[in-house]
Amino acid sequence: MFDEVAAHYDRTNALLSVGNASLWRVATTQAVNPQAGERILDIAAGTGTSSAALARSGAHVVAADFSAGMIAVGTARHAHNANIDFVQADATALPFKDNEFDAVTISFGLRNVVEPKKALDEFYRVTKPGGRVVICEFSTPPLSLVRRSYFAYLNHVMPRVVRLASSNAEAYDYLGESIAAWPTQPVLSGWLRSAGYSAVAYRNLTLGIVALHRGTKS
Numbered sequence: 443m444f445d446e447v448a449a450h451y452d453r454t455n456a457l458l459s460v461g462n463a464s465l466w467r468v469a470t471t472q473a474v475n476p477q478a479g480e481r482i483l484d485i486a487a488g489t490g491t492s493s494a495a496l497a498r499s500g501a502h503v504v505a506a507d508f509s510a511g512m513i514a515v516g517t518a519r520h521a522h523n524a525n526i527d528f529v530q531a532d533a534t535a536l537p538f539k540d541n542e543f544d545a546v547t548i549s550f551g552l553r554n555v556v557e558p559k560k561a562l563d564e565f566y567r568v569t570k571p572g573g574r575v576v577i578c579e580f581s582t583p584p585l586s587l588v589r590r591s592y593f594a595y596l597n598h599v600m601p602r603v604v605r606l607a608s609s610n611a612e613a614y615d616y617l618g619e620s621i622a623a624w625p626t627q628p629v630l631s632g633w634l635r636s637a638g639y640s641a642v643a644y645r646n647l648t649l650g651i652v653a654l655h656r657g658t659k660s
């Protein structure tokens with residue numbers, strides 16, 4: 443599915459999020475707070491848009507994704523960037539050593555992983571002691587009026603827009619369904635604690651349509 447949407451993935455994102463995608467990315471990059479010389483793992487990196495924002499700091503970013511199509515678009519687009527390495531990898535079986543990364547991050551990817559708790563265990567394993575995890579993901583708006591309007595948008599407006607913008611509109615039917623099925627902010631925070639992270643916290647973006655979760659490996 444991800445191979446098929448890779449070509450127009452970023453354009454479709456900008457359209458469906460009504461421009462908010464770039465704001466969410468800025469907030470995520472600030473939360474990761476990458477520093478020159480650090481080694482950062484961006485999992486489910488897709489075409490590398492999230493990785494490029496992180497690499498601007500001078501940190502070295504490993505952009506991992508299991509879709510060959512996404513990796514192909516990302517590698518071609520960021521070939522000039524010596525601070526990004528693309529690696530084909532599954533989030534639930536990472537091909538990295540224990541304690542390898544100063545920060546591990548995933549944007550709009552954890553919801554797509556079939557076994558998200560297993561992925562969180564892997565994130566914890568490869569995070570250095572003292573290192574951090576940052577997860578940016580669609581979430582549940584706490585205000586019921588916002589929540590109802592948002593789910594009406596997902597169910598009735600987005601499918602029509604997608605038919606105009608994406609190379610594979612059917613793949614986006616999955617987007618609305620997966621957002622509706624995704625756990626709330628407190629539940630995901632609990633999963634992070636169960637994986638071993640401490641100082642777990644989250645903040646809502648755009649009224650909770652997206653949430654930014656963080657944790658630290660002691």
Ligand SMILES: C[S@@+](CC[C@H](N)C(=O)[O-])C[C@H]1O[C@@H](n2cnc3c(N)ncnc32)[C@H](O)[C@@H]1O
Pocket residue numbers: 444485486487488489490491492506507508509512531532533534548549550551554555556
């Ligand atoms: C919605 S895209 C997000 C891409 C990018 N992080 C961004 O913010 O634009 C989700 C990505 O998750 C990847 N993905 C899904 N399951 C995965 C898994 N188990 N391991 C690695 N990548 C996975 C897909 O291939 C896809 O590129």
